[in-house]
Amino acid sequence: MRLAFISDIHGNAVALDAVLKDIETRNVDKVFVLGDICYRGPEPKRALQLVQSLNCEVIKGNADEWVVRGVKAGEVPDQAFDMMTQEREWIYAQLDSEDIEYLQQLPTNINFSHNGMNIHAFHATPSSLFDIVLPSETDxxxxxxxxxxxxxxxxxxxxxxxxxxxxxxxxxxxxxxxGLPFDGTRKSSYAIVDVEESSFQTSIVRVDYDVERVIQQYQEVNYPNAQLMAKVLENASL
Structure with a gap:
């Protein structure tokens, strides 16, 4: 069985289009979405609609929680709080009450088993939407x-x-x-997991998308933090 895991779309529907097109070529049996669908991108509504059209398991990320109830002091650096609140208000205004309800009711963990292989998926940690665990952490x-x-x-x-x-x-x-890679590679990232009877294989897939088009979209929609977001996309880094 071939599984695809996507996440952290952040309202970048152009990138999501590219990833879903790539997934279509890989004979994937199931898709899972691990959260952060709308916030910080120029097309929050379309990104959400694309996710919903997959009819797959979706869980909540911290950014989905922010869209629902706002950013709280202490959850982001003090110097970023006002701007991130403005961004959240802009995103919220692009969605309707059904969208907000959808984000609010999302679960936080996925458990999937096939051929005795148990897979556990979550956004940040099994118990938190916000904790940060970096690649450099110890075993x-x-x-x-x-x-x-x-x-x-x-x-x-x-x-x-x-x-x-x-x-x-x-x-x-x-x-x-x-939608917002931070590793210096200007390509979307997602994962493929192949589970067979006596083996499994994991891989990270990188996909080209039209970065310049998305930067232009931030300007066209008068996104409240367009300049910084353009720089993040250009550098694929915070």
Whole structure:
């Protein structure tokens, strides 16, 4: 069985179009979405509609939570709080009450089993939408924060920096970001997991999308933080 995991779209529907087109070529059996659908991009409504059209399992990310209830002090750097609040208000205004309700009711964990292989997927950690676990963390830290007993493959998003590691016989992977990669590669990122009877294979897929078009969209829609977001897209980094 071939599974695709996508996340951190952040309202970048152009990038999501490219990723979904790539997925169509790979004979994928199931798609999973690990959150952060709308916030910080120029097309929040279309990004959400594309996700909903997949009719797949979707979980909530921290940015989805922000869209629903706003950004709270202490959740972002003090110097960014006012601007990120303005961005959230702009995103919220592009959505209707049904969209907000959809984001609000999303679960926070996915558990999937096939051929005895147990997969656990979540946005940031199994118990938090906000905790940050970077690729540079020690094995002990990753084991403590990300691994749950009985799970063979743990899959998360949130940090926008894809990687794959093996710790005590367990696979841990971060799938990166569709809409806002932070690893210096100006390509969307998502993950493929192949599960067979006696084996499995994990891979990170990078997909080209029209970065310049998205930068132009920020200007066209008068996004409140267009200049910074353009720089993030240009550099694929914060």
């Amino acid at each position: 002990a830290t990753i084991e403590e924060k990300l691994l749950v007993e009985g799970t063979d493959i743990s899959i998360y998003a949130h940090i926008h920096k894809p990687y794959i590691r093996y710790i005590k016989g367990k696979c841990v992977m971060n799938i990166g970001s569709v």
